[in-house]
Amino acid sequence: xxxxxxxxxxxxxxxxxxxxxxxxxxxxxVRPIPKVPALRGKTVAxxxxxxxxxxxxxxxxxxxxxxxxTMTFSPSTSSLSKGxxxxxxxxxxxxxxxxxxxxxxxxxxxxxxxxxxxDIPVVNGGDGAHQHPTQALLDCLTIRQRFDSLEGLNIAxxxxxxxxxxxxxxxxxxxxxxxxVMLVGPPTLLPIDPENWPVTVHHHxxxxxxxxxxxxxxxxxxxxxxxxxxxxxxxxTQRFGMTAERFRRLKDEAIVMHPGPMNRGVEIGNDxxxxxxxxxxxxxxxxxxxxxxxxxxxxxxxxxx
Ligand code: CP
Numbered sequence: 257x258x259x260x261x262x263x264x265x266x267x268x269x270x271x272x273x274x275x276x277x278x279x280x281x282x283x284x285x286v287r288p289i290p291k292v293p294a295l296r297g298k299t300v301a302x303x304x305x306x307x308x309x310x311x312x313x314x315x316x317x318x319x320x321x322x323x324x325x326t327m328t329f330s331p332s333t334s335s336l337s338k339g340x341x342x343x344x345x346x347x348x349x350x351x352x353x354x355x356x357x358x359x360x361x362x363x364x365x366x367x368x369x370x371x372x373x374x375d376i377p378v379v380n381g382g383d384g385a386h387q388h389p390t391q392a393l394l395d396c397l398t399i400r401q402r403f404d405s406l407e408g409l410n411i412a413x414x415x416x417x418x419x420x421x422x423x424x425x426x427x428x429x430x431x432x433x434x435x436x437v438m439l440v441g442p443p444t445l446l447p448i449d450p451e452n453w454p455v456t457v458h459h460h461x462x463x464x465x466x467x468x469x470x471x472x473x474x475x476x477x478x479x480x481x482x483x484x485x486x487x488x489x490x491x492x493t494q495r496f497g498m499t500a501e502r503f504r505r506l507k508d509e510a511i512v513m514h515p516g517p518m519n520r521g522v523e524i525g526n527d528x529x530x531x532x533x534x535x536x537x538x539x540x541x542x543x544x545x546x547x548x549x550x551x552x553x554x555x556x557x558x559x560x561x
Contacts, residue, residue: 258554259371260561261380262387263428270561271429275397277549278542282397285321285545295324298555301354302328303346303370304381305336305361310516310540311381311390315358318547324555327354346370356555359383377554385419385477391515392425394546396433398539399470402511407434412464414440414496415474415523418447422515423474427453438464441496444484445476461496465505472513473498473523489522499525511535 263271284292300319304312312328319326329349331337336345346357356377359367364384371378382388399406411430417423417439427437431454439446440458450457458464465471476492493499498512503525506512512524512534520526528534553561 258561259367259378259380260389260550260554261367261371261378263389263392263425263432264387266389266429266432266561268432268434271393271396271432274393274546274549274553274561275400277552278393278397278545279401281321281548281552282542282545284548285541291321291323293323294552295319295322295555298322298324298355299353300324300326300551300555301349301357302326302381303349303357303359304329305331305342305359305366306382308360308381310543311360311388312358314540314543315379315381315390315547315551317544318551321544322548322551324355324551327352342366342370343373346373350374350376356551379550379554382421384421386421386424388421388425388515389429390543390547390550391422392429393550394539394542395422395426395472395513395515396429397542397546398513398535399430399435399511400433401538401542402535403469405434406430409435409469410438410464410467411435411470411472412438412440412458412461412468413472413474414461414498416445416476417441417474418445419477420474426472427455431455438468440464461498461502465502466507468506468510470511470513471498471506473518474515475517475519475523489519493522497523497525498528500527503528503531513539516540 302312316326358379358381360381364386366383367380413423437455439455440461514536
């Protein structure tokens with residue numbers, strides 16, 4: 257069975273193929289009728305056991321743009337509240353005639369468990385602090401559209417990396433595409449074993465400003481305990497925030513990215529977030545095209561991921 261659960265297992269040709277496909281779908285999305293019949297008759301279920309704005313809605317838009325039907329599961333109004341198990345929940349939805357599930361869950365590994373129980377493709381829409389592979393694809397697409405290639409680019413990922421599934425997925429995808437990844441954060445918010453990662457480690461954002469081509473800012477994941485990793489929001493901003501003053505010290509062509517949701521005034525200044533070199537809304541738009549590429553690959557049946 258074919259799934260997309262992690263970027264760790266994706267080779268360069270596979271990622272580049274998905275990005276090429278996503279570029280093609282980005283062209284479809286700006287047509288007067290932004291839709292193709294590729295997945296007519298298929299049904300995609302959005303199984304989000306954790307909140308989401310961007311991932312859930314862009315998967316819905318992606319599926320509909322490929323002419324698939326969609327079903328959206330809402331945990332708070334479901335029979336989970338009557339004690340139904342995760343396994344019975346997904347088997348029940350599968351029995352309604354679903355062809356693919358997108359799963360977000362707070363528990364690391366939940367999409368793998370679900371993939372074991374089901375006979376249809378599963379896409380990881382974010383599991384705990386572990387992986388968020390389609391976020392990495394849309395981020396790499398956004399960088400590639402600006403610089404043509406990630407080869408040799410210096411990408412600084414700044415903030416709460418320890419609790420970030422976005423960082424984990426991006427580190428594997430970006431380095432596979434040839435980028436140099438620098439992790440920037442206090443020791444309390446960095447991975448426990450950074451020496452096992454294909455990265456360099458820095459403890460102050462000012463160390464990387466003059467060489468970064470991309471500054472990728474992360475939200476502090478308070479819901480996963482990240483807030484206890486530094487004394488206060490103002491101290492965090494002082495050492496790691498992309499303020500207007502720091503933005504002026506970047507290379508002229510450098511860009512700023514953020515997966516959202518942003519905490520304006522903490523990790524990113526208000527003016528920086530709205531600057532044309534902050535590609536945050538382009539990332540969101542590319543989320544639709546990238547997810548179209550993933551759904552098409554997994555459901556159209558001729559390619560493996
Ligand atoms: N970037 C991201 O995953 O956003 P959502 O939590 O809104 O889906």
